[in-house]
Amino acid sequence: MEVSRARDYVYSDTELDQSESKVIEELKAGATEPFVDPDAWLDEELSQNILLTTADWLINWGRRSSLWPVICFPACCAFEFISVMGPRFDMSRFGMEILRASPRQADVLITAGTLTWKMAPNVKRIYNQMAEPKWVIAMGACGISGGIFRSSYNVVPGYNHIIPVDVYVPGCPPRPEALLHGIQMLQEKIAKRTNIIKE
Amino acid sequence: MTTSLSTREIAGQISERLPDAVIDAADAAILVNSNSLLDVGAFLKNTPGLDFDYLTTITAVDYYQYFEVIYQFVSIEHNHSLVIKTRCQGRDNLTLPSLVGLWRSADHQEREIYDLMGITFEGHPNMKRIVLWSDFQGHPQRKDFM
Numbered sequence: 001m002e003v004s005r006a007r008d009y010v011y012s013d014t015e016l017d018q019s020e021s022k023v024i025e026e027l028k029a030g031a032t033e034p035f036v037d038p039d040a041w042l043d044e045e046l047s048q049n050i051l052l053t054t055a056d057w058l059i060n061w062g063r064r065s066s067l068w069p070v071i072c073f074p075a076c077c078a079f080e081f082i083s084v085m086g087p088r089f090d091m092s093r094f095g096m097e098i099l100r101a102s103p104r105q106a107d108v109l110i111t112a113g114t115l116t117w118k119m120a121p122n123v124k125r126i127y128n129q130m131a132e133p134k135w136v137i138a139m140g141a142c143g144i145s146g147g148i149f150r151s152s153y154n155v156v157p158g159y160n161h162i163i164p165v166d167v168y169v170p171g172c173p174p175r176p177e178a179l180l181h182g183i184q185m186l187q188e189k190i191a192k193r194t195n196i197i198k199e
Numbered sequence: 200m201t202t203s204l205s206t207r208e209i210a211g212q213i214s215e216r217l218p219d220a221v222i223d224a225a226d227a228a229i230l231v232n233s234n235s236l237l238d239v240g241a242f243l244k245n246t247p248g249l250d251f252d253y254l255t256t257i258t259a260v261d262y263y264q265y266f267e268v269i270y271q272f273v274s275i276e277h278n279h280s281l282v283i284k285t286r287c288q289g290r291d292n293l294t295l296p297s298l299v300g301l302w303r304s305a306d307h308q309e310r311e312i313y314d315l316m317g318i319t320f321e322g323h324p325n326m327k328r329i330v331l332w333s334d335f336q337g338h339p340q341r342k343d344f345m
Contacts, residue, residue, distance in 0.1 A: 118332060153339045154331060 056195050063107070063133065064190040065095040067183070070106030070130060072123060075113025077140040077173040089176040094183055103129040108186065109163075110179075114142035114149055115156040127163045135190070137182050138165040141172040148172075202279045209249070209281060216242055228269065228282035236285050237296045243272060243281065244301055250274045251281065254302035257309060259316045261342045266293060266318055287318060290343075297323040315340035 073081070084091045085099060100106040103126045115123060127136070138159050141147030146157035159165055166189060169182035210224035213231070220235035231239050243251040251272040260267045270283045287293045297320035298305040309320040310329040317338035320326060327333060337344055 118330070153335075153337075153344075 056193070059195045060191050060193050063193075064187040067094070067096050067108045067135075067186070068098050068100050068106045069096060069108050069110050070100050070103045070126060072109050072126060073112050074115050074119055074123075075142065077112035077143065080173040080176055080179060081110060081112040081139065084176045084179050089180060091180065091183070094180070094187065096183065103127070104131060106130055107133070108135045108137060110137045110139050111143035111159045111165075112139050114147065115159060115162075116154045117156060118154065120156050120162050123159070124162050133193075135166045135186055136163055137167045137169060137179075137186060139169045139179060139182070140174055141170065144168050144170060201273060204279050204281050206281070212246070212249075213239055213242060228284045230284045230286070233285045233287055233295055236283075237298070237301075239283065240270075240298050240301045243283075248277075249281075250276045252276060254298065254304045255280075257298075257305060257312060259312045259318060259340075261316065261340070263342065264288070266316060268295060268312065268318065270298070290341075293318045294321050295319075296321055297326075299323050314338070317341060 083089055091097070096108075103109075107130070109127055109130065111123075127134070136159065138144050142149060142155070143159050146152075146155050149155040150157050156162060167182045167186045169178055171178050174182075206224045206226065206229050210221045210229045213229070214221050217235050217238050220231050220239050221229060222232055223230040243249050251274045253273045253275050254270060255273050256269075256271040258269045260269070265286045265288045267284055267286050270285075271280065272283065273280045285295065287295055295318055297309055299309065299320075300322065306323070306325070307329060309323055310325070310327065312318050313320060313323075313326060314328040314330050315338055328335065331339070
């Protein structure tokens, strides 16, 4: 039986090399000068990117849009807070995607749980370590008033007995939507701050 | 499943060795004299066949006239368990012998009972409050605490 040679049915190496060489030489001949960068839009956009505002508004915008909470999870409200942090309710939509373990890097303390007198000095110390400006959201019945444990021998009847509170979010525990509403109320409060005082 | 041993049988064994120790042997627990609690503990821990090598829980109950302290023992080796109770009368200057020397797990539980019920365990190496702060007045789990 006669066997046909494979070389008859494929491109010859010589032909392939010749056509590749031709493509490269043509591209190289046409590419002597670089393309001009498309920067004609710069002048047009620059005029649209300048806006006039007050320094107060700018500072408050920066502060309210990147509120970083410090970890303060003494009890069960923490789980509602954790779900607010998670993807379903997604607190990062409001600029709060980072939960700081260090109070020195945090802006807001969310009191997610019952506070005992044994723990109270530590919470006060965490609050004192936070850099100004700082805010506190009292989350849940225990955070507001001690809740059902108010008459206990070892429960602080509301965080406002040891630290100043800006926003109260009621509920036992509050729904995640309620906490988000409280955070938005805090942002509205921050937006009204006066930072620069005229002399 | 851990088998609970017959209280009357064990009470008989304890009485042979320590005649004054057992006050009563009910279905659920053996009530022992608080003065012989340490001896009973050593007997339960060291007697071959009993070998209670694990003290799981200590709890205390306020019955107004007296406080009852309940010890739950388990032998991991033989997979059986036993409950021992003891009482201290009155409401002031209550003391019981500490079992920390026999079972290390008694340490925190005896401190908690001291903190919340006000029973002092003699021989405990660190007899101070565990949940509340040291200046706290009273013992909150007592029924007359207001």
